[in-house]
Amino acid sequence: MKKNAAQFLIFILIIIIIHVIPGYSQQAKPIGIGKGQLNGKITDEKSIPVMYAVVNLIKASDSTRVKSVITTENGAFTFNQLDEDAYFVTIEWIGYQKKFNGPFVIDANHRLLNIEQLVILPETNQLNTVSIVGKKPLIERKSDMMIMNIANSTLAAGNTALEIITKAPGVTVDNNGNISLRGKAGVNIMIDGKLTYLSNSQLTNLLRTTDGNSIQAIELMTNPSAKYDAAGTGGIINIRLKKNMNYGTNGTLTAGGGYGKYYKSNGSITLNHRSKNINVSGNYNYVNTKDFETLNITRSITSENENTYFDQRGREVTLRKNNSYKAGIDYYLNEKNVIGFLISGYANNGNTTNNVHTLIGSRQGSTDSTITGLNPGKSKYRNQTYNLNYKSVLDTSGQELNIDFDYSRFSSNQNIIYNNNFYDALGIVNKLPFILRNITLTKVKIWAGKIDYTYPIHPKLKLETGIKSSYVNTDNDFQSQNFENNNWINDRTKSNSFTYKEQVNAVYANLHKEFKSTTLQFGLRAEMTHSEGDSPTTGDLVKRNYTDLFPALSVHQNLSKDHEIGFSYSSRINRPDYQSLNPFLYFADLYTYSKGNPQLKPEYASSFELSYGYKKTTNVTFGYTHTRDVMTTTLLTDPVKKTLFIFEQNLASRSTVSMNINRPLAITSWWNTNNDATTYYSRFSSPDLSGVPFENKKWTYMISSIHTFTINSSVNAELSANYQSAQVFGTYVAKPIYSIDLGISKSFADKKANIKLSADDLFNTRQINVKSAIPLQDYKLSQKQESRIFRLSFSYNFGNSGIKAERQRSNSSSNEQNRIKSGN
Incomplete structure (x- = not known):
């Protein structure tokens, strides 16, 4: 497989080089x-x-x-x-x-x-002697994406990327960190056009430490072209970071603090120097936060005609100290050729204390016994990524070549102790404490490279093509130990090791054609995947080889000056993240745990969209997506062990029908709004789930309204309101969620300095509540994170205020990195 893939990539590379060489000759043609x-x-x-x-x-x-x-x-x-x-x-x-x-x-x-x-x-536009220069709206629509321009938004002040994404129109995040876009799960996150291969929960951790002050815009793409990796059945969310703009030296200092139940603090520095031939840039971010989460579960289990009722109350307090950095250099060989090197990484540490109180009874409301747990944990996460890149503009017509090579390495160490104490109905100790410890060591290495080539056949016809190859090697060691006779004794029945190797080779071609009033884009991407998951302890070895074709099509038609329509189609894949394949047991408490599934298969989705636009303001989109072998987080009960466990598995299918309406509205010259409404119908189905057919379906409504107020030339305010009705996720149903955020900002010192005050979830209403959709399984889960937070943020720009942009790099390994635990 590897030999054939290598030969195939070499062949494609030769073809590209043959086309590139004539491009250089065109630079000096007579x-x-x-x-x-x-x-x-x-x-x-x-x-x-x-x-x-x-x-x-x-x-x-x-x-x-x-x-x-x-x-x-x-x-x-x-x-x-x-x-x-x-x-x-x-x-x-x-x-x-x-x-x-x-x-x-x-x-x-x-x-x-x-x-x-x-x-x-x-x-420049004049509004009552107030000069607004090139100001972008907060929400902007393009034919293939929605853009949230938050560079100067007060709602971004002190917030993380995750908190900002949850405010984006049509985006939801469930209690397991699964991100959905207009009702479609399996969304991939990009940062500056680079996919990050983390699992949903791991990606949530990473986004929590991406400073919102560093974000320029967030792009929402429901049907990406074939140029992008095929991963992401729900589409792509691209986070674009801010870039410097002029020659000289400049930088930005940022400091912020917040308080909800506990303190939050963050600080960062960004530097950039640009001369004629060299651009040097770097940044460092520090985050020190303390927050909490409550997790309450009520459930009952019937076993041999006997009912057992559980009332679990848990509260986890987490202290995070995160350090992240990035440094890069670009050397301009001439006006058309540049080579660059980039190094980035993070060093994150966390300490958690989880208090769990479980009441157990034979009747609802009664207590026959109690288990209390005090579970401290420590974690360390390290990452370094190296990127070597080359860009060549072959001629002035737009012919371009981009080459990227990456090497990344990740390591993590988690150590959690579970102290379980047992009491009878009167609160008297009736059993010796049971103490266990889980130690998880993980190492991941990623090698990746890609070549992208753009060839303008003529001014209205453009060809984009390229190749990519990635190889991932993960090594996981899980040790479960019991505390006996004042010593830690390894429990071989629960300890395990797991290695996973994956190679993906891809090639794509994308054709873009402009007619008088029609724009047509068609692309095809081929991806060949070889993977091996090996668990020596259990003897499980899962090998897979598969090749897939992913077509993508979009048509945009201008009917008149005020009316336009569009149609798009794409086929995409979601491969299991590394943690979901890992068969280890991860405990929340003695009766609640999660487990990976080495047999998990990738899911495939076909997505269609039809859109209508009126006067570049109002946009209506109808969509349909069908996903087969859909990967779903299921909450299942074990009647024998009387446990609740989270398990990833493939259901037969998921179908989603949606409609979205987006409408900006200017109330006055100083009050502008953007209003977004989505309704969608989701249906999960499987012919066999725990031995019986299963179906879960529901209509869901989502409304987002963002208001911006220009008080004067230096003071702005924003208000954001979000509501989503009850919705279904795999085997459970989630209740409605709603919140209101408010912020105000003031610039001074010739707009070099800015101070922002914001209140997230002003009325403290953001809470996740779910219940089982499986007959004969009775559980309800309530999860409340610290969401009402008041923040104060200060930033100062120094040096030349217009350095030319730090070059955008298209990191070739980011898709693989998106499937690794970051521990942020």
Whole structure:
């Protein structure tokens, strides 16, 4: 398998190189007999070159667009092979006025034209003498995504990425950390276009330590193109971090504090230096928080005509001290070629104390015995990732080559002690304490590489293609020990080891075509997967080899100036995360635990969407997704052991029908809102779950309303309200959730400094409540995290306020990293 995959990748690489070499020759190709050439350079009002702006060449006679190019790193552009004619040039760049220049005439006496420096100015609107320069709306819609621009949002102040994502329209997070987008589970998270291969619970931990002040925007994609990894049956959420923008040296200092039940604190520093040929950047973040979570479970079990009732009350207090860092350097070989190196990582430590009180009785409301547990735990998580990357802009028409190589290593050490004390109905000790300890050691190594190539066949037809290969090796050691005679004795019946190896090789091609009023995109991605899960202790060895094709299609049609429609389709996969495959037992208490499933299979989804847009403001989307072998977190009871355990397994299918309406509305000149409403119907079904057919279905409604208030030129406020009705997740039903967040910000010192005050979950209503959807299984679970938190955050920007952007890198191993426990 590995040999064939390597040969296949080498073949694809040769094909790409064959296409790349002609691209270099085009950089210096002659004007041509009877042909003309138009050169120019674009700067802003400070004479700083504008890179990556769109330059359109328009024929003066009929206003048709002839060609489009992207400016280089120094703001230059070139149009080659021009017929004799008169032309206009238009320039487009986000946040700046559209520039219109010309006419420029190519004739027998003017074959080569060099346009003097073209200057573009910021887009400025006057509102009652208040100048707003290039300000983006909080919620922005594009044909293939919804964008939440939170760079200056008060609701981002002091919050983590996870807390911000939960406020995004159409997004929900359940009690196990499963993220859903418009009712579809299996969402993959990207950071700066890089997928992060963590399990749902592990990803939740990682997002908790990503500082919201460092986020520029959040992009929600329900049907990504074939260019993206096929992983993620529910779509992709991409978190774009802030970038510096000018030459020179600058940085940002951030400090924040908060208080709910316990304290929260965070601090960070970001530095960037850019000269003509070198860009050096780095950041360091520190988070020190203490928070709590209550977990209450009431349930009953019938065994041999005998009922047993449990009333479990648990409270966990966690102290986290997290350190994360990133440093990178880019060296510009010339205006079209750059090579870079990046190192990033984290060192996270945690201490938990979990108090569990379990009442057991033969009748509801009665207590025959009691178990109390005081369960302390410690954890350490370490990560380092190295990235080597190369980017080449082969010509001014948009031909581009990107190469990335990655190596990542992760390690974790968890040590939890379970102290169980037993009492009778009168509260008198009736049994010796039972003390056990679980030690989990995990090591993960990831190697990955990818090549992406963009070839503009002509101005309205573009081909994107590329290859990727990744190899993951995980080694897990689980030790269960009992405390006997003042010594820890290994329990071989519960101890285990587990290794997992996975190789994925992928190739894709994506074609983008523009017609007069229609945009068409079609892509195909092929992924070959080989995996081996081995548990020597139990003798379980699971090998899998499979190859899949993932087509993607989107069509966008402008019906008129105010009306547009779109259709999209994609096929995607969700592979089991590493922890879900691990057969170890993880205890919450003596009667509640989770267990991995080495037999877990990947799930496959086909997703369709039909959209309608009116005046670039109102958007209505209808969707349908069918997922087979859907991976579902199930809560099951064991009538013999009288336990409740969380178990990942494949149900037969899940079908979701949805409708989404998004409508921004300006109430006044200083009060703007964005309103998003989603309704969806989900149906889970399986012909055999615990020996009987199973079906769980329900309509769900979600409403999000975000209000922004411009009080004056330096003071802004925001209010966010969210509601989601009862919904189904696999084998259980969740009750409604709702909350209100409020924030206000004040900028000063020539807008270099900013102070923000926010209140999350102002009325302390955010709580998860679920109950069983399986007949004859009776349980109710209530989970309440510390959600009402008041935060104060301060940031200060120093140095040159406009350094050119730190280059976006497309890390090749991030998809694999998304399936590793981060311990944040």
